[in-house]
Amino acid sequence: METSTIPVKDQSTDFMPINGTDYLEFYVSNAKQAAHFYKSAFGFQSLAYAGLETGLKDRESYVVVQDKIRLVLTSPLRSGTEIGKHIDKHGDGVKVTALWVDDAAYAYSEAMKRGAKSYLEPEVLEDHEGKVIRSGIHTYGEVVHIFTERKEYNGIFLPGYRPWNPEYKTDPVGLKYVDHMVGNVELGMMNEWVKFYEDVLGFRQILSFDDKDISTQYTALMSKVMSNGNGRIKFPINEPAAGIKKSQVDEYLEFYEGAGVQHIAVATDSIINTVIELKSRGVEFLQVPGTYYDALNERVGEIDEDIEVLRPLGILVDRDEEGYLLQIFTKTVQARPTMFFEIIQRKGATSFGKGNFKALFEALEREQERRGTL
């Protein structure tokens, strides 16, 4: 089997309309420091806070924002909590992918009717700014999707949060929205989760890659890309394939102790400026060898950017039938070698950088080699 594109289905049959990603919530061991990291290194702005000062006893959350991207960083305030157990098992990682919908009760009942496992029955959260209706279902690993309905809410984030407006502010780096979010699942489980997104959320498979597309001397993985009806939500799902040594997906599954979010791709309109800024703030990226750029022009043809500007920054380029894209991957951003970010700029291309997989995985393997986990 080779890479294949599946035709778009009629959107009028979409039983699960989703407007976009509402927020991503990370369970982390030190939310205060994590929030500072995302502000100082990634250019997010302070938005909202909930914790002891808002009446919570067991946890604290900081919300940061950059254009359409909202991150919630949550830590427990005492031992024995569900959040604490999650962190003990997985380290820092994504717990919630919140999906913005017009009707959270309807989304929940449609998903449940189609076989979802409940995480949160529809609930109404209210404060003086209005109300938000939320509901939630489980997906792979311990990750959950929360449906958020906020058309009757005027507050800063969610009821229960107060504005967080500290003196320290940083300039944004041009990150605009979540382009896609990738999950790593256990060997043999990719198709189960593909079916889950098809059956339960009405997603369709738009691309698939197998180990012939994605393999190096050591790594092999398979991936299928799921998209919702309007294409605003894209969830590639990876599973490891048998390789000579431990693949990057195996390493993730071992250190995360199960399935989870591998990377979050965030879009920018100017990847060169964004990456220059991120590097100056200490964000570390995977580096491909200089030879990658020697063959670039031949592979992708004419592009607007100067290759000699891309080369020292390590920005990768790929082309598909519709255009091209520029992308770069950070090193993992927490203690465990698990989650990382992708920065992506699309110039027509709707794919995911297949032409870069080999160079990229070899770069990842050099990192694994250093960790002794290859």
Ligand code: FE2
């Ligand atoms: Fe990606």
